[in-house]
Amino acid sequence: MKRSTCNICHFSIKTCVCDYVCPKLQNKTKIIVLQHPSEVSVAKNTVRLLKLQLANIEVFQGESPEDFLAAQEIARISNCALLYPDQNADTVETINRHQQTIEYLFVLDGTWKKTHKIAMLNPWLTRLKKISFSSIPENKYTIRKAEQLHSLSTLEACAYFLSHYESLPVGSLYDLLAGMIHEQTKFMPEDVKQRYLSE
Known part of the structure; x- marks a missing residue:
């Protein structure tokens, strides 16, 4: 039987996050x-949270260049940049937004293996300026196993970029992530919940 879904946040009724959503960040x-x-169907995907909390976001789904024709345009x-690790990338902590304008930030969403595949299948992405982080904040996304030691969820990566590049107060993004984690784990047996939250 199909799960009942909230019409606003699009999470299941049992794990609805509407109570944690604040006015959108501009x-x-x-x-x-x-x-x-x-x-797309992953219940714990953080792009859903970004769409609830950010005023300026667009999501394209796919894998091949044909899937991303509008994004290529x-x-x-x-003035675009790609958030992706690269030895020649500029670090968000050091770029000057008054000298280096980024109107659009491209972000790849998926497991490391899947995002790497998107990058390899779409050579047009290599023409974009690369942005990376010189220091990685602590991963707060405790309910999904990271493939790389210093991996961040898409929400955390976007929050870190916006906090440095725009000096945007992004606490509401982290609060929404924490709210989702609470809702996703509240029905778990206590021993299972602690295993998730202590990893």
Whole structure:
């Protein structure tokens, strides 16, 4: 039987996060998410949270260049950057937004293996300026196993970028993530919950 879903947040009724949603953050840099199709149905995917909390975001789902034709058009006509680890990337902690304008930030959403596949299948992404982090904040996304030691969820990566590049107060994003974690774990047996939260 199909789960009942909240019409507002689109999480299941049992794990609805509407109580944790605040007025949307007015981010100036538009976040463009290229989301792997396998992430769309994942209950704990944080892109759903970003869509609830950010005013300026657009999500494209797919894998191949043909899936991202509209995104490619944005990349051709605007000041864009790709949030992706690269030895030649500029670090968000050191870039000067008054000298280096980023109108659109492209972010890949999926497991590390899936996002790497999107990057390899879409050579047009290599033409974008790369943005990375010089120091990685602590991963607060405790209910989904990270494939890399210093991996962040898509929400955490976007929050960290916006807090540095726009000096945007992003506490509401982290509060929404914490609310989702609470809702996802509240029905778990206590021993299972502690195993998730202590990893």
